[in-house]
Amino acid sequence: MRPLITAALGVLLVLQNSVAADPAAEPLSRRLAGALSAAWGAQQAARTAVAAQQWDTTAAASALEGIDGLWQRTAAGEYFRLLQNITDTLAAGGPHFAASPGAVGNGLLTLYLVTGERKYFQQATSEWQQLQALTRPLGGGGGGSPAGTSVPPPLESLPFFARYAALVRDAPALDAAAKWTANYARGSAGAPFSGFDAPRMAAFGSALVGVLDALPSDHPARADLVGLMGAYTDAVVRPGSAVAGLWRDEPQALGAPSGPARAASCLVANALAKAARRRWLPPPAARAAAAVARGAFAGAAAAFSVGGAAASDGVSAGPAALGACLMAANEMEAAALPKPGRGRVVLLDSYFNNESRIDQSGHAQSWHYKWGERGDGGFSFLAGVFERAGFELRTLYGPPTAAALEGAAVYIIVDPDTGNESSKPNYVGRADVDAIRGWVGAGGALVLMGNNVGNCELTRFNDLASAFGLRFAGDTRGRVPGTEFAAGKVVIPAGNEIFAPGDLFIKEYSSLQLAGGTARAVLRDDGGAVVVAVSSYGQGRVFAVGDPWLYNEYVDGRRLPPSYGNFQAAADLVDWLASASPKP
Structure with missing residues (x-):
């Protein structure tokens, strides 16, 4: 049997066995993933034209995005x-x-960003070049092409086109992707969305949110596309609009066994829910969008009832419907979680920790413990935990002045640079300590993540930690040879004030010293050294750990045995930070 087929069937058995153990206890997203895995396994086993042709561009793109989203939500x-x-x-x-071309481009980019393997970037580049070859100069405009530019790539490939252009910093290509997206909204009568049927409306919504995800926050076309998202939402939500009935008035049709109807409904639900979550809509429109998204998704999801054929074998539903509904399920299940951080900002420092490297395209890139960084050293999984709890993510690129900290409920400083990590490191100074101490005293929640000796500037960082009765010892504990993960195990006892009982993994960390005041140990290693400590100060609190700890490598489920609860610990910490800070 070919290696890829063997691997596919192996993944299939893992997922099917996990679902079969107790299907009633499984969230819909996991059941959809199990069904999608079954559909993939059936195609790989059959190797026929009929089976393979189900995996067209829409099916491949939605399946890969849905699976990626579930992985990010579960760290499985x-x-x-x-x-x-x-x-x-x-x-x-x-x-x-x-x-x-472009169907698997986003999957390739994700694998490149996660693993760093150059082959994935090269394959993604090949996909992108094929899309570029489809474009050609066009004088009069047409399709999705602004007059005087070029024929656009297929609508469903635009998110990948934009994401690749953003990665390699190809400004003209990114500008073109934004223009093409806007032009695709033109209906048959020239007005936005006029003449759009359900599949077209669904495909456009999916492309629009994908391109918006790829555009940098300062891109000049971003405001226009956010406005277009509002117009799209109005077209879908407003009673009496040309397409509102597709999602509001005919729920039985949406929930019918027809795979295309389910796929269209779920793609619209996903687009609306993502726009609401990402704050691309004003609050009233976001609430309306979320309500219609729930209704549209409910009709389609009814077909995937526990024990139903679609949920158990995945073949009859088809990968396009399964992938689209998995995308929507990720959004719906995340939206249903408690939101203790709603209306609050979590601010990640990128001033004291400001490492850079040269990326695959020869550009300087800020990296190491950043929100959007998907590699081992990134904080993308932690970012997702904060977002699902309702927090708004921001990054502070300058010094922590009182004005810069105003409006933040949580401020995180990770691994301040040494002179070996930056040619011009920004060290913690007296003015920084005073500003942060005043902010914590007024109710802020401060997170200090150090590192073991030699990998973090601790002398000046300790000036800040000492203001709250804490100190990084500057040693190295928890050395882990290879994959002997037990050497880095820290046991959480019952009754811990932050974390649920269980085992955590942390390696090569600096222990902490308690310098008096309200500082207290939260976790100790098996030698009695303090691993995690907290301190109260004024109306606020401080959390300290001697390692960046919750970075992707030891949170995302790819390396650690499942007995280690680092991902759950991240959620526990976020809940504690939300409760610790009275700041809005």
Whole structure:
């Protein structure tokens, strides 16, 4: 049996067994993933044209995005392996696959950003170049092309086109992607969305939120596309509009066994829910969008009832419907979680920790413990935990003045640079200590994440920690040879004030010293050294740990055995920070 087929069936068995154990206890997203895995396994086993042609561009793109989203929400490593297997196989191509260029591009980019393997970037580049070859100069405009530019890539490929352009910093290509997206909204009568049927409306919404995700926050076309998102939402939500009935007035049709109807409904639900979550809509429109998204999703999801054929074998539903509904399920289930951080800002420092490197395209890139960084050293999983709790993510690139900290409920400083890590490090100074201490005293929640000796500037960082009765010892504990993870195990006892009982993993950390006041240990290692400590100060609190700790490598489920609860610990910490800070 071919290696890729063997891998696919192995992933399939893992997912099916996990669902079969107790299907009633499984969230819909996991059941959809199990069904999607079954559909993929059936295609790999059959190797027929009919089976393969189900994995067209829409099916491949939605399946990969849905699986990636579930992996990010659960940190279950089997979903990453399924994502990797499908992407590898589709990228390798074959005589029967019906996907067009760009179909697996986002999967390839994700695998490159996560693993750092150059082959994925090269494959993504090939996909992007094929899309570029589809464009050509066009004088009069047409399709999705602004007059005087070029024929655009297919609508469903635009998110990948924009994401790749953003990664390599190809400004003209990114500008073109934004223009093409806006032009695709033109209906048959010239007005936005006029003449759009359900599949077209669904495809456009999915493309629009994908391109918005890729655009930098300061891109000049961003405001226009956010405005277009509002117009799209109005077209979908407003009673009496040309397409509102598709989602509001005909729920039975949406929930019918028809795969295309379910896929369209779920793509619209996903677009509306993501726009609401990402704050691309004003509050009234966001609430309306979220309500219609729930209704549209409910009709489609009814077909995936526990024990139903679609939920158990995944083949009858088809990968396009399963992938689209998995995308929507990720949004719906995340939206239903408690939001203790709603209306609050979590601010991540990028001033004291300001490392840079040269990326694949020769550009200087800020990296190491950043919100959007998906590699081992990034904080993308922690960012997702904060977002699902309702927090707004921001980054502080300058010094922590009182004005800069105003409006933040949580401020995180991680691994301040040494002279070996930056040619011009920004050290913690007296003015920084005074500003941060005043902010904590007024109710802020401060997180201090150090590192072991030699990997972090601790002398001046300790000036800040000491203001709250804490000190990084500057030693190195928890050395872990290879994959002997037990050497880095820290046990959480029952009754811990932050974390649920269980085992955590932390390696090569600086222990903490308690310098009096309200400072107290939260976790100790098996030698009695303090691993995590907290302190109260005025109306605020401080959390300290001697390692960046919650970075992707030891949170995302790809390496650690599942017995280690680092991902759950991240959620516990976020809940504690939300309760610790009275700041809005």
